[in-house]
Amino acid sequence: MDRSAFAQRLVGLRAERSLSQYKLAEALGFSRGQIANYEQGSREPDHATLQQLADFFGVSVDYLLGRTEVR
Secondary structure (H helix, E strand, O other): OOOOOOHHHHHHHHHHHHOOHHHHHHHHHHOHHHHHHHHHOOOOOOHHHHHHHHHOOOOOHHHHOOOOOOO
């Protein structure tokens, strides 16, 4: 099963900042497992979590969801 656009974007943004799943989870107050689930596509975030991730990475929610290439 292919990963969702969201999962791919999250992996890419985290890699750009050289953050481990642990470090990202710590910075956002999430568990490492939560980040792993998002990246594997086995879980999808709610709206508030999407906004928190977008704010952290300085991108739009639409970018995170793969709806635009404009960050």
